[in-house]
Amino acid sequence: MCIIIDTNVLSSVFSSKSQDHSEFEPVYNWIFNGRGKIVWGGTQYHDELVKNGKYVKLFIRLGKMRKVKKVPTEDVDKIQAKLKQDFPDPKFNDRHLSSIVIASKCNIICTNDKESYPFLKNPSVYPRGISKPKIYRSIRNADLIDDHNIADFCKPLEKLSKDEQTSLRNMLEQY
Numbered sequence: 001m002c003i004i005i006d007t008n009v010l011s012s013v014f015s016s017k018s019q020d021h022s023e024f025e026p027v028y029n030w031i032f033n034g035r036g037k038i039v040w041g042g043t044q045y046h047d048e049l050v051k052n053g054k055y056v057k058l059f060i061r062l063g064k065m066r067k068v069k070k071v072p073t074e075d076v077d078k079i080q081a082k083l084k085q086d087f088p089d090p091k092f093n094d095r096h097l098s099s100i101v102i103a104s105k106c107n108i109i110c111t112n113d114k115e116s117y118p119f120l121k122n123p124s125v126y127p128r129g130i131s132k133p134k135i136y137r138s139i140r141n142a143d144l145i146d147d148h149n150i151a152d153f154c155k156p157l158e159k160l161s162k163d164e165q166t167s168l169r170n171m172l173e174q175y
Contacts, residue, residue: 001030001035001036001037001108001144001145001146001147001148001149001150001154002036002037002038002039002069002104002106002108002149002150002151002153002154003027003030003031003036003037003038003039003106003108003109003110003136004038004039004040004097004100004101004104004106004108004109004110004133005027005038005040005109005110005111006094006097006109006110006111006112006113006116007045007048007049007051007052007055008111008112008113009024009110009111009112010052010055011175012024012112013027013028013110014028014055014058014172014175015172015175016172017175020112022139023138023139024110024136024138024139025139026139026142026145027110027136027145029145030145031062031067032160032165032168032169033159033160033165034145034147034159035147035157035158035159036067036145036157037066037067037068037069037154037157038059038062038067038068038069039068039069039070039071039100039104039106039151039153039154040059040068040069040070040071040100041070041071041072041073041075041076041100041103041104042071042073042076042077042080042096042099042100043073043076043077043096044080044095044096045076045096045097045100046073054175057171058168058171058172058175061167061168061171062168065160065164065168066158067158067160069104069153069154071100071103071104071153072103075103076096076099076100076103077099079098079099079102079103080095080096080098080099083095083098083099083125087119087122087125089119091115091119092116092119093115093116094111094113094116094119094120095119097109097111097116097120097133098119098120098125098126098133101126101130101133102126102127102130104151104153104154105130105131105151105152105153106133106151106153106154107131107132107133107134107149107151108133108134108135108136108144108149109133109134109135109136110135110136110137111135111136111137112137112138117135120132120133120135121133121135134149
């Protein structure tokens with residue numbers, strides 16, 4: 001499975017010190033111990049990631065370990081501009097996530113932004129042939145963490161070696 005992780009839940013997924021980490025721990029475990037990959041891309045996601053600071057290094061490290069797939073920025077930005085034109089509602093502030101879904105065909109989004117759910121789940125946002133995404137918002141959605149939810153964009157799937165897992169856990173202890 002590949003998953004788009006909204007920047008608003010990065011600490012919930014990756015920091016064991018986060019108050020709601022247990023709700024997002026299946027995502028963490030699937031990436032670190034399983035065959036999961038993170039999908040991201042576009043200017044807005046990049047800017048939010050940089051603003052969040054400490055997770056930039058993690059994404060770089062995970063990318064070197066084949067656990068992150070980046071959708072080309074220009075692809076995401078072009079789709080996002082079209083979505084802004086077609087769906088101008090200012091409450092739809094996560095168009096970049098829908099744009100990543102469209103560009104990559106990754107159909108799982110991890111977020112706790114309840115205001116975005118109606119927009120992210122709106123089938124009219126997605127062109128024919130692109131499924132509306134499923135939302136991982138808590139441990140109740142752990143059944144989504146499955147290698148069957150994999151987009152071709154994310155293949156091949158690989159597990160981290162024990163040394164890579166240890167290295168990442170040591171890095172995350174500082175978060």
